[in-house]
Amino acid sequence: MRDCDPDVLAKVAGAVLPDPDARLDEWAEDHVVIPKGAAFSGPYRLAHTPPARRLLQVLSPVDPTARVVAKVASQMLKTQVFICAALGWIDTAPANIIALEPTDGLAKRLSARFSKAAEVCEPVRAKLAAPRSRDKRNTIDAKEFDGGTLYITTAGSDANLAEIPARYLFCDEVSREGYKVKAGGEGDKIKLAEARLSTYEGISKAYFVSSPTDTDDCAIDALYKQGTQEHYHVPCPHCGHLHELVQANFRYTVADGGQRVLRAWFVCPDCGGEIEEHDKLTMLPDVGMGGQARWVATAEGDGMTVSVTLSAFYAPLGSISWKSLAKEHHQAKAAEALGNVQPMRVYTNTRLALTYERQGDSVAHAELVQRAGDWPMRTVLRQILVLVAAVDVQRGANARLEVSVWGFGRGEESQLVDRRVIYGDPEIEDGQPGSPWTELDAYLAQPVRHASGAMLPIRATAIDSSDGQVTNTVYRFCRTRAHRHVLAIKGRRELDRVLGRPTWQDVDFRGTQVKRGVRLWKVGTDIAKGTIYARLRLVRHGAGYVHLSRHMPVEAFEQLTAERLVVTTNGGQSRKRWVKRAGAANEELDKAVYALAMAHYIGIPSWGPADWARIERRLLGQADGETPDLFMATPEQGATVKEDGTDADDADEDDQGDQDPPEAAEEPSATAAPPAITVISSTRPIVPTVAKTGAEMLAAIHRFRAQRR
Ligand SMILES: [Zn+2]
Numbered sequence: 001m002r003d004c005d006p007d008v009l010a011k012v013a014g015a016v017l018p019d020p021d022a023r024l025d026e027w028a029e030d031h032v033v034i035p036k037g038a039a040f041s042g043p044y045r046l047a048h049t050p051p052a053r054r055l056l057q058v059l060s061p062v063d064p065t066a067r068v069v070a071k072v073a074s075q076m077l078k079t080q081v082f083i084c085a086a087l088g089w090i091d092t093a094p095a096n097i098i099a100l101e102p103t104d105g106l107a108k109r110l111s112a113r114f115s116k117a118a119e120v121c122e123p124v125r126a127k128l129a130a131p132r133s134r135d136k137r138n139t140i141d142a143k144e145f146d147g148g149t150l151y152i153t154t155a156g157s158d159a160n161l162a163e164i165p166a167r168y169l170f171c172d173e174v175s176r177e178g179y180k181v182k183a184g185g186e187g188d189k190i191k192l193a194e195a196r197l198s199t200y201e202g203i204s205k206a207y208f209v210s211s212p213t214d215t216d217d218c219a220i221d222a223l224y225k226q227g228t229q230e231h232y233h234v235p236c237p238h239c240g241h242l243h244e245l246v247q248a249n250f251r252y253t254v255a256d257g258g259q260r261v262l263r264a265w266f267v268c269p270d271c272g273g274e275i276e277e278h279d280k281l282t283m284l285p286d287v288g289m290g291g292q293a294r295w296v297a298t299a300e301g302d303g304m305t306v307s308v309t310l311s312a313f314y315a316p317l318g319s320i321s322w323k324s325l326a327k328e329h330h331q332a333k334a335a336e337a338l339g340n341v342q343p344m345r346v347y348t349n350t351r352l353a354l355t356y357e358r359q360g361d362s363v364a365h366a367e368l369v370q371r372a373g374d375w376p377m378r379t380v381l382r383q384i385l386v387l388v389a390a391v392d393v394q395r396g397a398n399a400r401l402e403v404s405v406w407g408f409g410r411g412e413e414s415q416l417v418d419r420r421v422i423y424g425d426p427e428i429e430d431g432q433p434g435s436p437w438t439e440l441d442a443y444l445a446q447p448v449r450h451a452s453g454a455m456l457p458i459r460a461t462a463i464d465s466s467d468g469q470v471t472n473t474v475y476r477f478c479r480t481r482a483h484r485h486v487l488a489i490k491g492r493r494e495l496d497r498v499l500g501r502p503t504w505q506d507v508d509f510r511g512t513q514v515k516r517g518v519r520l521w522k523v524g525t526d527i528a529k530g531t532i533y534a535r536l537r538l539v540r541h542g543a544g545y546v547h548l549s550r551h552m553p554v555e556a557f558e559q560l561t562a563e564r565l566v567v568t569t570n571g572g573q574s575r576k577r578w579v580k581r582a583g584a585a586n587e588e589l590d591k592a593v594y595a596l597a598m599a600h601y602i603g604i605p606s607w608g609p610a611d612w613a614r615i616e617r618r619l620l621g622q623a624d625g626e627t628p629d630l631f632m633a634t635p636e637q638g639a640t641v642k643e644d645g646t647d648a649d650d651a652d653e654d655d656q657g658d659q660d661p662p663e664a665a666e667e668p669s670a671t672a673a674p675p676a677i678t679v680i681s682s683t684r685p686i687v688p689t690v691a692k693t694g695a696e697m698l699a700a701i702h703r704f705r706a707q708r709r
Contacts, residue, residue, distance in 0.1 A: 022092045023063075025056040025288075028084040031091070033120040039319065044084060048316045050286040051232050051308075052081050054295050058306045059085040059205055061093035069307035070209040071224040074350040075319070076310050078209045079110060082170045083117045085207065086150060091123045094147025095167035098196055100155045100189075102178025110172070111141045111152045118143075155179045155189050165199040169206040174219045176210065177494060190219060213496075214345075215355040217576060227307025228297040232314060234283040235292040238273030242292065245313040247352055252326035258334060264322035266313075277322045284314065312351040325351055338411055338544030340605075341534050342527065363536045365557040369694040370701075371539065372550035372557075378418045381547055382451040383409040385615050386602065387417060389444055389461040390594035392587045393470050399425045401436045402587050403443060405458060406595035408604050410612045411543020414535070416592070417448060419556060426470045430477055437477055444486065454622040460485035460601050462594035465520065475507045479518040487601065488520050489594055493577060495524030498531070499600040523597040525590075529563060529578045532592050536560065550694035557694060559588035 025046060032044035046053050055077060058065040070077050086097055101107040118124050129144035143150040151161060155171070155178045171179070171193055179189045190208070197204035210220035233242040243249075245266055251274075252264040266275040275283070285291025295308060312320050328351065332343035348356040375381065384407035392402040405418040420443055424436030431438060447455035465474040465488040478488040492500070500522035507517030535544045548557070562584040565576055580586050599605070 021062050022060070022088070023057055024060040024085055024088040024092075025053045027060075027088045027092065028056055031121055031123055032084050032087060032117065034080075035116045035120055040316070044080075047285065047289060049077070049080075050284050050289065050291065050293060051295070051310055051314060052077055052084075053286055053288055054230075054306075055081050055207075055308065056084060056088075059088075059207060061089065061203070061205070064304075065306045066204060066206065066304040067223075067227065067306070068205070068207045069220065069223045069227050069305060070207075071212055071220045071307065071309045071353055072209060073310065073312035073315070073353045074211055076312065076315065076353075077308075078172060079113060082110075082172070082207060082209070083114055085205075086114065086168070086170070087118060087121050087124050089168050089205075090127060090145050090148070090150075093167075094127070094145060095200065096148045096164060097150040097168040097170070098161060098164070098166045098193065099150065099152045099170040100172065100193060101152070102155055102173045102176035104154050106172065107141065107152050107154050111143075114143070114150070114152070155193070161196065164196065166196045167200040167204050169193055169197055169204070171206070171208045172210070174208050174210045174223070175213045175221070177496070179219060180494060190223070211350045211353060212355045213349055214576060215357045218355050221355050223305070224307040224309065225299075227299070227301040227305030229299040229301070230295040230297045230306070230308040232308070232310055233294055233296045234314075236268035236271060236273060237275060237279045237282060238268060239271040240292070241268055241270035242294070242296075243269050244296075245311065247329075250313070250322075250326070250329075252323070252330070254326070254330055258327070258330045261323045261326045261330070264326040266322075277317070280314075280317055284316075309353050311353045336534075338535075338538070340412070340544065341530055363533055363561045365554075365561040366697075366701075368536060368548055368557050368561065369550060369554070369697050372548045372552070372694050372698075374551075374695075375549055376551055377549055378405075378448055380407050380417055380448055380450040380456055381409075381415050383413055384415045384417070384450075384547075385409050385456075385612065385619060386599075386604070387448060387456050387458045388595050388598035388602065389458045390591035390598065391440065391461065391463040392590050392594075393426045393464050393467055393474065394587070395426060395467060395469060399423070399427075399436075401426060401440050402591065403440065404588065404591040404595060405448065406592070406599075407456075408599050410609075412535075412599065412604060413541070413543055413545050413547070414595075414599075415547040416549070416552070416556075416588075419552065419588075427473060429473060437473070441477075441481075444484070450619060452620055454619045456619070460487065460598040462487050462489045462521070462523070462598050462601075464489060464491070464590065464594065466490045472508050475505060475518045475520075476509060479507050479509070479514070482518070485601070487598075488518055489523050489597060490520055491523045491525040491590070491593065493524075493526045495522055496527060497524050497600075498528045499523060499597045521597070521601070523593060525593050526578055528593040528596050529589065530565075532589070532596060533565075548694075550698060553693050554697050555585070556588050559585050560592060562586040562589055 028044050029046060034041045034044055040048050046056075055068060055070065057063060058068050059081070070081075072078065082099070086099075089095070089097060099107075099110060101110055118128055124145070127146040141152040143152070148167075151164065151166075153161065155174075171190060173179075174190060194206055197206060208220065208223050212218045212221050215221075231244045233244055235242050249266050249269055250264070251267060253262045254260065255262050264277065267273070268275060282291070284293055286293045301307065312325055313322065315321075328343075328347050332347045335341075335343045345356040348354050373381075380387070386409075387405055387407050389403055389405045394400050394402065401422045401424070403418075403420045403422065404416060407415040407417045409415075422436040422439045422443070424434050424439070426436055428435040429437070430441065444458055444461055447457045450456045461484075463474050463478060463486065465471045465478075474488050478486050487502075488505070502519035502521045504516035505518050505520045507514040509517065532546075535546050538545050541547075548560075563578045563580050563586055566579050
């Protein structure tokens, strides 16, 4: 090489020799380019997301922070910050990097995003080895570079990484199910992942990010609480008051019944001035770029963890807007008022970056009896337009199938239409003498009369297959009735949807194995119970309301209300879960859960006014005005219906004998309780009654009150 200009030489040296003291916020602005096609493509600029600066600073190899925790809204400070940090680590202080995602899909997406970003990052591109095809033996995606390898895999398959030491760790969406410890599985996934860093103690970095989940059961929240718990404060454009943007100060106006948001703004908690979304331009810039905004720590933490939280209110202009957040919030409030808490839970977790406090500890069965309608079983109310069924399978001394038929209408107003107990050993195959399945089949095929006179078929049926002794029998029954939408289901507490995706199961079909013979559907029992209890508490007829008949046996009301939400502690981790009162039966609640899952299966939550109108037209067209409203019905029509409503017979035979008085429920009951039922409600007098049905119980309450007067 010929003599060179010393300035040029210095420039070249600067370009090729990494600076181990580099701070990654500055490094990222110098070297990271957002690839074309992504939002905000072009050179990476912290001006778009000023809150990211602090994260990149503490993720810098020179910074002593060992752990960085971000409890944040969806699409905030997650992948892009990791990609900037990883590229910076590779350039300035290379060593192994492990990146974990909760699902394989997310792992693939991260891998693709990283590769694209690395291709357009000058100092890193030259250091990357040619990409190899995915390792066939396991699910690890490995990207080699000078001085180390980036491993991207799922949290569930992290055992594959057990032997690999790393200096850097990224755990994405740590509150999601992929990180949950499975029963019988190895310990805490997060602890195991952090153990990989032990070789580099003192200089390692771990970056944990996630939207939170439920209060008391949230991994990112637990990590967040170990750190400095920093909030991003911005100055009021009117008075300069530094404050956090929180829901309490958020205002909006809506039109068209909430379909359109006219305006969304904040009020300053100090001067009351109104803050518009475009004020973000002056509010969000931090001290580092001449602004006033800054992270404010609210805790000392453990001395090694910096933790931050950030809501979607801070999203850069051009991504999710305050107006769209207002619309989501408005719709979530409306759904909540109808007993559907899921949208508010999602909004709280993924937009506000807050844990969600699950409501609804219990419902008193006496309250339900008081509100129950005076219609006979097996009569479908006018506003109920579709039917589904749910089957609970019981083995043992009192072997039986318990079936409930539920109806749904607009706004998911629902009705427990019929209950049937079919005695017989569920291990006896359909078609064999004494099998309860044959009778079940006939029962499910029978349509039920609607108030209009039309006949309503059962559109879908869920059968619980979780009892291992009968799983195959249930599979066989469902396999040959798939066309009638008779589904094998299995409840799972932790599933965060009412109905999960199905998985194919092999069926042992009388000696021959049928590969992928039947689909098994997972049902999110905890989330469904939350919805059902919120709805049972509604007192106004209309959307969300649950119609129950006072002609049901009292035990049906008791079973529906047999559970409550409690906080349990397990190995230092507390979590909320639904538990049965000691000794109480809960089949009716289980069936309500399965029926709700079937409502989701046939798509009811997504049906709009036009869908309902079409179903109603078809139904009324079928009825063709031939029969008047059953509930204005003449006595003989009422009698016809009652003839079908054989439920009272079931009640007589249904000798479960374990009806606990609700208040005694805390005590595990060893022996069967006496038939007397003590009704206790917080607001009403204690009424000792001997009642078989809700109607008898109501009558007893009235007698009792009359005596007291
Ligand atoms: Zn102000």
